[in-house]
Amino acid sequence: MKQHHFVIISLPAQGHINPTLQLAKNLSRAGTRCTFVTTVNGFRKLNNLPSIDGLFYASISDGNDDGAAKMDFGDYMKQLKRVGSENLKKLIDELAGDGHPVTCLVYTFLWAWVAEVAREINLPSAFLAIQSATAFAIYHHLFSINNNGVYSSTSEIELSFPIKLPELPLFSRGDIPSFLLQNDPYSSFMIPIMREHIQNVEHDPNPRVLINTFDKLEEKSLKILDKIGICSIGPLIPSAFLDGNELEDKSFGCDLFEKSETYCQWLDSKPEGSVVYVAFGSLAMVKEEQKEEVLQSLMESEMPFLWVIRSSKEDDKKKNDEIYGLNGKGMIVPWCSQMEVLFHKSIGCFVSHCGWNSTLESTVAGVPLIGVPQLSDQMTNIKMVEEVWGTGVRARVEEEGGIVKREELKRCLEVLMGDGEKGNEIRRNVKKYRDLAMEAVKVGGSSHNNLNEFLESL
Known part of the structure; x- marks a missing residue:
């Protein structure tokens, strides 16, 4: 050649x-x-x-x-x-x-x-x-x-x-x-x-x-x-x-953001499939109102969660620089190695903006998605995730204000983290596509x- x-x-x-x-x-x-x-x-x-x-x-x-x-x-x-x-x-x-x-x-x-x-x-x-x-x-x-x-x-x-x-x-x-x-x-x-x-x-x-x-x-x-x-x-x-x-x-390498270091130890302490991972990508800054709805849905669900919130000028300096817990229920970090997190045995589902990288990464890790699309191709990706591949669900936006409310997020969490028929089917589907992804690159x-x-x- x-x-x-x-x-x-x-x-x-x-x-x-x-x-x-x-x-x-x-x-x-x-x-x-x-x-x-x-x-x-x-x-x-x-x-x-x-x-x-x-x-x-x-x-x-x-x-x-x-x-x-x-x-x-x-x-x-x-x-x-x-x-x-x-x-x-x-x-x-x-x-x-x-x-x-x-x-x-x-x-x-x-x-x-x-x-x-x-x-x-x-x-x-x-x-x-x-x-x-x-x-x-x-x-x-x-x-x-x-x-x-x-x-x-x-x-x-x-x-x-x-x-x-x-x-x-x-x-x-x-x-x-x-x-x-x-x-x-x-x-x-x-x-x-x-x-x-x-x-x-x-x-x-x-x-x-x-x-x-x-x-x-x-x-x-x-x-x-x-x-x-x-x-x-x-x-x-x-x-x-x-x-x-x-x-x-x-890792991919060439990181633009510095990741936190101690979340892996926190994940190690959690039961298998019990943690909700939340991340909305490297570009879109999520509205404060949407953050509050996400936070309350997580707190009320009483499921442990790891949430990536990128820093911005408006954020409190301490929250930018430190990992902190929320009444012992969750952990917020400014950045992390997403592949490392998704492949951790404690992760049960991924609340995502559904950018294409995140969609593929969750598929390869065999982790079901809850889609909260923000812009660009994310709407198309969650369409395919929910209706064609059956590897996740879309959180429906309230018509006025464009916000996904906590009740809707809790409904999605109950589907993916629960033991119902739909949740089990989604987990089977994502594991099927995980195996097919592995076969494709061999x-x-x-x-x-x-x-x-x-x-x-x-």
Whole structure:
């Protein structure tokens, strides 16, 4: 096999870094050279960079290297494209000058312009889709020129519902990625970016889309995308929790946040399957009213819980820096190793925002989900979790105020932590998909074979 050198590019956001860096680790272990790239300011914030033969790191300027400028995100994305494209070309030239010419660019969500750079310098490129195949199928349905998607040439059309895709459930307004809706604050710049992603793939005579999922989980969604060169290579999760080939690979690495250290001892003291784990991801800051409803549901349920609450400027300093108990019933931490927690025998269910990384991680750990989606593709993920895979339940939002009330959360907890028929069925389902995920990444499994086929195709 040809010796490849991949430049793999990610935004400096934890949910983007984790799967992207895991792919870089997997490719390095397969005998290729990988250079993981993010922005200068983002790179400075990374902790615990994995040290693996063949894996290297670099950064490019986005025009805001000191992080001082507070920009509208849409304006920032335009600047990133303008400044980043030139600096990426310079990096590629530097790597070639050092005797390590790049053979393929791999870019992630929001970096659609990298495909244009690749075409300009005659390099192959691949899009790493870090959301689900189902979300990608929705994007393809709406943005495809070949299929006359309603958003293929304009952003000014109101979508009609339900959206119907072959062999999948009907998708209502509350089931699709939120930024596809005209009233979403991110739609004005996200819709053009997603259009660019999909049409890049359609215009490429040899499209390559790597997607962080596995065949048996999203078989029907992958079938919809079969003609655009899609290749399932997931779950992109540290090896120690999957195939076990690299037992030292117990974390993604490149953490943006410092984790607490003493929660494992607390978990060790709890009975098997008794603890409720609560975490709403690295981006969305949950409303104070929603936090209070979650807290009261947990306290009233009298189940032990571990809750990750990220610090913000408004938080009390002591609560930011210390782990503290709540009448002995629970523990709140500012950050933790999610895989380490989900694989702990004491965890009984996961109250989650249902970001795609968290959804996959809970599946691999065999832990049922209670979904409290906040934004983006999270609505689509919980739709599939509840209605297709049967691996969790969605906590229903109160129409006025958009808050999930404590009574609804307690109902969900009783289903997943109780011994009723529905809870038992959900636990059986999630364990089934856990085993299928393990099979996919083993030698000869679908994701293992797909990654090798991708390498051979370059």
